[in-house]
Amino acid sequence: MKTDAFALRHIGPNENDVQHMLKTIGTETMDQLIFETLPDDIRLKSPLDLEPAMTEYEYTQHIAQLGNKNKVFQTYIGLGYHAAIVPAVIQRNVFENPGWYTAYTPYQAEIAQGRLEAILNFQTTVIELTGMEIANASLLDEGTAAAEAMALLFDVRNRDQKKNNVNKFFVSEEILPQTLSILQTRSTPIGVELVVGNHETFDFSNEFFGSILQYPGKFGQVYDYAGFIAKAKANDIKTAVAADILSLAKLVSPGEMGADVVVGTTQRFGIPLGYGGPHAAYFATKDEYKRSMPGRIIGVTVDTNGNRALRMALQTREQHIKRDKATSNICTAQVLLAVMAGMYAVYHGPKGLQYIAGKVHASAATLTNELEKLGLYQTNTAYFDTIAIKADAQKVKAIAEQNEVNFYYIDEQTISIALNETTSITDLNKIISIFAEATGKPASKIEFLCEKKHYPENLNRTSSFLKHDVFNKYHSETALMRYIKMLERKDLALNHSMISLGSCTMKLNAAAEMLPLSMGNWNNIHPFAPLNQAEGYQTMLKKLEHQLNIITGFAGTTLQPNSGAQGEYAGLMVIRAYHQSRGDFHRNIALIPASAHGTNPASAAMAGMQVVVTKTLENGNIDVEDLREKAILHKDNLSCLMVTYPSTHGVYEASIIEVTKLIHENGGQVYMDGANMNAQVGLTNPATIGADVCHLNLHKTFAIPHGGGGPGVGPICVAQHLVPFLPTNPVIETGGETAITAISAAPWGSALVCLISYGYITMLGAExxxxxxxxxxxxxxxxxxxxxxxxxxxxxxxxxxxxxxxxxxxxxxxxxxxxxxxxxxxxxxxxxxxxxxxxxxxxxxxxxxxxxxxxxxxxxxxxxxxxxxxxxxxxxxxxxxxxxxxxxxxxxxxxxxxxxxxxxxxxxxxxxxxxxxxxxxxxxxxxxxxxxxxxxxxxxxxxxxxxxx
Missing domain, CATH: 3.90.1150.10 (Aspartate Aminotransferase, domain 1)
Known part of the structure; x- marks a missing residue:
């Protein structure tokens, strides 16, 4: 027995167990069972062409060496991502604890009360800091949350007779670049016209149904949006605000300004940078819009005895019951990260958050004062944590990189510096010395932080928040450790027993796969850091893409999508771009079997496609004749078929090659839902079956833990002809030669947890x-x-x-x-x-x-x-x-x-x-x-x- 083989530790049954099980089911060998299960015409003819499997020890050495190729600079790039301190008590007891990271989505409320309470804390934090009435249990990232806000406002405009034919959406030029790219991706298919401009000169035309603002602006300027929002409201234009959540401990909340939706990320509430994710986005709005809200909501109810109990409210996932009438296809969240962010708020409480925010602002104010003494000009007239300095960017960049410091260079004469919770007085002096060297002037030394506010008095927050008991009693480590343990005991996770959820693949998330996530040279890299500082990441991500190409039989992969539903959408948008590149703008029919998951038709609708449902037979298989009839009927406009394989009914349908051939003969592409990829790897693959694109759930087949409902990663793998259309990013270029705009905010999505799938594949190998x-x-x-x-x-x-x-x-x-x-x-x-x-x-x-x-x-x-x-x-x-x-x-x-x-x-x-x-x-x-x-x-x-x- 090779005790150092990872497969021995990952795969449950031993050799004797296997023989007993084969006998029980009435077959002599594993090969006979596979022959009786899998259609022979889709079997792979040769093993997967992957590198030999590493042992756990070899992998830990390998990943440490790879991590050493990453350079962890002090990074002040900002743009929605900031270095944060992960409290050790939260890192050890939540982030690294299988009792939290191996739990499933809390559909069974009675055995998920601990997680539900932790997410309720998160929702409460968001509601009170934003000044809104209702919040969900987190979304995937700030950029996609902003796109969801746009979709919600587009949906609710129909309640206003004056606006039901209006389709323009105003986007402030202060919006983060990655958010704008996602808005561009998401707007066109659903018929929204984006108008990007200056909110101060906006004309409030009746042609607009909604708007979105950034608070503070992308390079730090703090605006008072109350006047804008009031004028918008007077003209029946609803407003979304993308807000930095830490700033809301000091600044007037968007809710107090009259906002209709507030979105953002909670990454700086104790979540590692992780080269872009996973991070829990937040989404808050008015109670009247709850039926149009994306994602999950945790609510309070009672149990059989009338005692207080928590549950997922509107639990039928109304968006997916609506199918192609849904306004969102998102059914996941970033629960593990939301739990961490909520615990961060519990640990620090309102006074602690105010102290942290105050220190960050004081650091920015102090730095501004000292840089001005060097004769440099700061362009932001009001700011929270980010300043914009006029200086020779090229000269500063060279000196900064020598000192292992990253700024963001807006143009040749303007440098953005976004300070954060980790910034110390020593760090500030280092920044000053860089600019002093660039200007050829002596640097003065900071001894203490100045306390003067650098935003208008009317934007100073006076309203209280987080008064609830839970945010005011667990401020010692002992107290928080026990609180976390108390909640953990209320939850059933994989560290207690099997979770046999069909379609969800709750498999082992091995410790060796998880350990690198806590390593500083993996979790402290900014997603927009120069590529030469992320050599370890780039090597790992490229290898993972290659591994997934081999496993699927496809030519290209993007790791950008942050969930399976987002992967569905990305796949359809790539198909859409392919058709349009050939002049086939009319191809918009998506054939979807009646048995498909509700996200399939929702994703198709979001991609601007018209859903045509095909029948299933009594035995659960696709009705091939009905499919043939509809494919021929719609051949001139057929865009694609969405199909799950093996089927949602747990069967390898023998007709699958006939089905994919039929679609191709009628001008369509085949999108394969990868939810059941755990039944394909090494035996067959989407390319062999005849698909053109598939998404993979790395949080299912490839061992990223569900984390109580997220993180998820949903990359898509595509055939050669679709590679040119894989998505890009506006800050760090990714994707194909004629790439579609961004699907999610970070260039490689939730890059940190891709380490888990890379480890899983690398340690198992082909066999x-x-x-x-x-x-x-x-x-x-x-x-x-x-x-x-x-x-x-x-x-x-x-x-x-x-x-x-x-x-x-x-x-x-x-x-x-x-x-x-x-x-x-x-x-x-x-x-x-x-x-x-x-x-x-x-x-x-x-x-x-x-x-x-x-x-x-x-x-x-x-x-x-x-x-x-x-x-x-x-x-x-x-x-x-x-x-x-x-x-x-x-x-x-x-x-x-x-x-x-x-x-x-x-x-x-x-x-x-x-x-x-x-x-x-x-x-x-x-x-x-x-x-x-x-x-x-x-x-x-x-x-x-x-x-x-």
């Missing part, structure tokens, strides 16, 4: 990756066989096999009065997170065990499911007082003096013997979804409310 895929298929078919006779599997392949996941039929249990939700909640008592509920078929469970679960864990899960099936048999449709309907059972119930249930406490909490060894206790009873939606509360209750309780 390990292929065996991982085979084992995922084995594990799924083992569960299918063990549950046979207890639960029916809804769909299988032509030889009766499942792919890497399966759908269990639960609808007949309604005869016993049992809903699929009851099974999901009862699984909590057995120590498991439920599989995917009612997707893609209502009333079913979709199970995906992944390759990293061992036989013992698979058996525990199967035993739990079989035990629940026996409980269903004893249920009575007229009886609502049974062990399933009352689940989950809390510790408070079990230890109560009264027990008014027709079953024992042991049956409730310890139905199987293994549970006693490692019992997980839900902290609330079943959350009331209907109450939560009727009484939407998405911020912490004030201190007074706690006192009343």
């Amino acid at each position: 390990g990756l292929t065996n991982a895929t085979k084992t995922a298929i084995l594990n799924a078919n083992y569960i299918k066989e063990r549950l046979s006779g207890h639960y029916d599997t809804l769909y299988t392949g032509e030889m009766g096999r499942a792919a890497h996941e399966m759908i269990l039929e639960c609808r007949p249990f309604k005869q016993k009065g049992i809903e699929v939700t009851d099974i999901a909640k009862r699984l909590m008592d057995y120590g498991f997170h439920a599989p995917t509920v009612s997707f893609p078929v209502a009333g079913t469970l979709m199970i995906e065990p992944t390759e990293s679960e061992n036989l013992e864990e698979l058996d525990r899960f199967c035993d739990a499911m079989i035990s629940i099936r026996k409980e269903i048999e004893t249920a009575n449709a007229d009886d609502k007082n049974n062990v399933l309907k009352n689940s989950p059972h809390t510790l408070a119930m079990l230890t109560s003096d009264s027990w008014d249930f027709p079953y024992t406490r042991e049956q409730a909490a310890f139905p199987l013997e293994y549970i006693a060894e490692n019992k997980f206790w839900p902290t609330v009873r079943r959350a009331d979804d209907a109450y939560g939606d009727r009484n939407l509360i998405c911020s912490c209750a004030p201190i007074e409310a706690y006192m009343e309780n």
